[in-house]
Amino acid sequence: MSVLKEKIKHLFTGYFALVMATGALSIASHLLGFIKISQVLLFCNMIFYTVITILTIIRVIFYFKNVKEDLTSHLKGPGFFTLVAGTNVFGSQLVILEEKYSVAFILWMCSIVLWVVIMYAFFTAVTIRDDKPTLAEGINGAWLIATVATQSVAILGVLLIPFYENQVLIEFINFFTLSMFFLGCMLYLSIITLIFYRFTFLHLKHASLTPPYWINMGAVAITTLAGSLIIINAVGSPLVEQFVSFIKGFTLFFWVTGTWWIPLLVILMYWRYIVHRFPINYDYQMWGMVFPLAMYTTSTYQLSEALAIPFLKNISHVFIFPAWITWGFGILLLIVHLYLDLVRRK
Helix, strand or coil, X not given: CHHHHHHHHCCCCCCCHHHHHHHHHHHHHHHCCCHHHHHHHHHHHHHHHXXXXXXXXXXXXXXXXXXXXXXXXXXXXXXXXXXXXXXXXHHXXXXXXXXXXXXXXXXXXXXXXXXXXXXXXXXXXXXXXXXXXXXXXXXXXXXXXHHHHHHHHHHHHHHCHHHCCCHHHHHHHHHHHHHXXXXXXXXXXXHHHHHHHXXXXXXXXXXXXXXXXXXXXXXXXXXXXXXXXXXXCCCCCHHHHCCHHHHHHHHHHHHHHHHHHHHXXXXXXXXXXXXXXXXXXXXXXXXXXXXXXXXXXXXXXXXXXXXXXXXHHHHHHHHHHHHHHXXXXXXXXXXXXXXXXXXXXX
């Protein structure tokens, strides 16, 4: 029991990335016709989301001081945005796979409250604190989960529109989701500038190239998905129809950016694991690498629908395989890690 308490006390802030990765992969599998696989992943995600949510609630109640310290940290604070993104990705799963709009709506409302609290608590804390780290020490790819969380709110909002009947409410939701989409774009462009500067002008050790840097690509992948869904559902909304042409260009811009990141990140992973022989062990942060692969698969599929470019779907049919492999490899490492930890405790 004391070991469990210690684990909860120091629970990794970004563990909802496991829910994000599993949910995105489930949705991608569903869209590509792998229905049984998507259902299995949905079942897994129900377990993941429930367990991590319970552990997080316990931590907030009994170890609030630790939560506060993590939330106001440059390094650990961004992980809390996975609560928002994980909740919305899980809600999106329920809508797309099971059409459970009522449950998804509750999750969406909770995610909006979490988004407000985490967004303003974190950015206020890192702005006013006196002892700030250097850029090299304080920023990494995890900061872009702020973008992912914001776009996830927009995505689930768009998916829930069929749930509403009141036209005024529908237009309000359209305005809200469109605003969140643009806000997510702003956050990405602001944060990626700092990360790109970190990459190219400051010394980067291979040990510092952690899996969350894949969010460089994952953040634009989910932005592409948000834009694509807004375009697809624009018909009948006078507000959104005014921006469709602009959103199409902006969405393609972000997809191209995400595509550009992939070869560079693969090369850097080769540099880390092959050239410098960095050990491949289970890392709590590794789900930050699995999620972007799954999200890129989903976003590319939906982009092909939004822009009527059928050949883009071929990319999704290829990318689903590395997404499955990395997810399966991550689950295997997690099981081995938990087993070895149990044996060591005995």
